[in-house]
Amino acid sequence: MRADFLHSSVGWKRMHRRREGIVGPRLVFPAGEVPEIPAARLASTANEREPLLFWVHTGRAELQISGRTRSVAAGAAIWVPAGIAYSIRVDPGAVAFPIPLPAADLPPALNRVIDFEIPADWQDWLVHQFAHNLGFLRGETAAGAGLIELVAGVHSDGDDNSPSYSPPRLPRSAETLEIARTLLRTPSDDTELSRFAQQLKIGVRTLQRRFTEETGLSFVRWRTSARIAAATSYLAAGREIGWTGSQVGFATPAGFTRAFREHTGMTPTDYASANRRPTPPREDETLAQGVALLSEEGARSGSAPAPPTIPASGTWARVNDFHVVVWIYRGSARVTFGDRTWNLRRGDAMWLPAGVRNSVEIAEGSLLLPLGSQPGASPVTAPPPRVLHFAREAQAYLLHTVVANYTHLRPEIHDPARIARLIRSAAAVPLPSGDQADPVETILAALRKNPADSRTLPDWSARLGVDEDMLLKDFVAATGQSFPRWRGQLRMTLARAYLEEGLAAGETARRLGYAHASGFTKVFIAAHGMSPRDYQRRGWRGTVEGLIDP
Known part of the structure; x- marks a missing residue:
């Protein structure tokens, strides 16, 4: 009964609509039912x-x-x-x-x-x-x-002999701030703005305008000012003038002296005499100019620095081998699951079954967090995607759940699947029972076990003894994609995981069934807008510490 019902795309869609029959997000944890947060x-x-x-x-x-x-x-x-x-x-x-x-x-x-x-x-x-x-x-x-x-800045020692030259104002937008951090860490960096623009994939004129609007200085003037501020730290720490000028990026002593006088009103020699600390420099002071600049900026402003704007973000399109629950803690997000899209707002949570392509786009200033997951590889036997809602009274408990599920800071007795089970049960409608294996489920499991498997859907039709047209319809109904597109998405999901583990592009290509690394690289660039090597450098961010659970 179950196999015949699910092998009809009409039957699947009818069941799918019935299972989504509840209108509007259902409230989870009604008033007074939010669990206590344990130690x-x-x-x-x-x-x-x-x-x-x-x-x-x-x-x-x-x-x-x-x-x-x-x-x-x-x-x-x-x-x-x-x-x-x-x-x-x-x-x-x-x-x-x-x-x-x-x-x-x-x-x-x-x-x-x-x-x-x-x-x-x-x-x-x-x-x-x-x-x-x-x-x-x-x-x-x-x-x-x-x-x-x-x-x-909070722990600055208040030394009256600390350098008096004010460093340049820090820019606020993400791209200009990234450039500023680079130059504060290494004042001698002579990278042209055009090169920074190329690396950040942003227009040169846009960067020039932002530097001027956000700091009051052109990029060239800002970098020179940052170099002079770093030089004051070195000179106050007792470093030689010639060494200092070279260390902060000036090609000649004369150029250093000229720029220093222009910015401070005195020569490096006079500045060193007036500001040199009585104690010999420590080794770490030669590396701490970035902290000196930033601490002094905070002291000058007289108040705590403003946080950066939380940028718009999102996930790469992926095919998970687990069911996951995501929650909007702040703002809003758009979730695409198969061929459908949902707009989520603060407090909404969504159950995303395994096996179907999904992606999330998170608005600027918004925060989306995973609440938990359950093992599973097939959308055939899972409840469909469903939006539910948490009241604000549940926020603290949900934040605790996120920390407990994804770090080793957790209660002694902890059930990591509690929220996932709760939301799954709220979304679930029992499926027809039966003993016959579902062909789509069989294909999904085989491809996950061996993504290099090159069999086509007609091959699978012959192997499983089912009608090819019916198999095609059922596959699209279950996954929201054609077989070739789903397999390609699965391979890209696994490719990112392999690259994050440190595998080279060639080995990744081999594991995924590509005949040549160049072919894999071409497909990867088309999907991600960057090469596999660039992805390893800047396409993702995950901590390298064992504190965070993978």
Whole structure:
């Protein structure tokens, strides 16, 4: 009965409509039914390569580090450099985020444990940073110069002999800020703006205009000002004038002296005499000019830096081998599943069955988080996609669920599939029962096991002994795509996973059944707008620490 019913595309669509018969999102956790948030803990661990920002969103937590227990209240954070062991305990009812940060964005001088406060307007940015660590969103994200300023500036030592030259104002848009971070880390970088524009895929004139509008300086003038500010740090630390000029990117001593006088009103020699610190320079001071610039910018403004705008983002189109639940914590998003699209708003959650192409586009300023998943590879036996809604009273519990499901900071007894089961049961309508294996399910399982399988749908029709036209209709009805397009999408989903694991393009091509690496590269570029190598460099961002569950 089940096989005959599902092998009719008309029957499948009729059942599909019946299963989606409830109009409007159903409310999950009605008033008074939101579960209590249990205590959570993380056993002693140490980030090997990335520093940790531990932030308490609500409630209270304790972080034990170097034999000392630090109490962390809501709104507070602790900066833990890589290589230092720590353990965490979170009180019942509290929500806390362990956030590894990309080490490449950070000056080496942030090499000590730091306690600081998180301004309220930074909270959504930190949730965005945490979400990017999970690796499901397109592209990279950086810590943000303002966050470095926030951490370093709070703990500036207030030395009256610190350099007096004001660094240039930091730009705010994502592209210009990325360029500024590069130049602050390496003031001698002489990359032309046209080259930056090419790397960022943005027009040169657009970058020029943004620098002027956001900083009051042209790009060339801004870079020179940043070099002079870095030079003041070196000179105050006792570095020689000739070495300093070369270190910050000036080709000749005369050029350095001329630019320095123009920006500070004095020669490098006079500046060094007036501002040199009485103690000899430490090694890390030669690497800390970025922190000096950003800390001084924060001190000059007299207030905490503004967070970067949360950019529009999204996922690559993918065919999952698991059912997943996504939730809109802030703003809005558009979900495409097969050949249909849903617009989600704050509080909405959506069940996305495995086996069907899906993608998500997230609006600027918005936050989408995964709540949980369940194993599964077939859309045939799964409930269809369904939108449900969570009241705002459930937000804290859902944030706790995200942290517990995707990091090792979790309750001692934790059910990672609880939300997924709850939403699946709310969306599900029983399917007709039967013992006969479904042909579409058989094909999906075989392709997942061996994506290099080159059999066509007619081959499968002959192999399974089913009508070819009927198989084609059933395949499209179940997956929303033709067989060749679905297989291509599956291969691209697996290709990204292999590349993220560090596999070379040639090995990835071989595993996926491409005869030549060049053919795979061509297909990959068409799907992603970048080569496999570029994807490994900047096409995704996931933490390298074991703190985050894959």
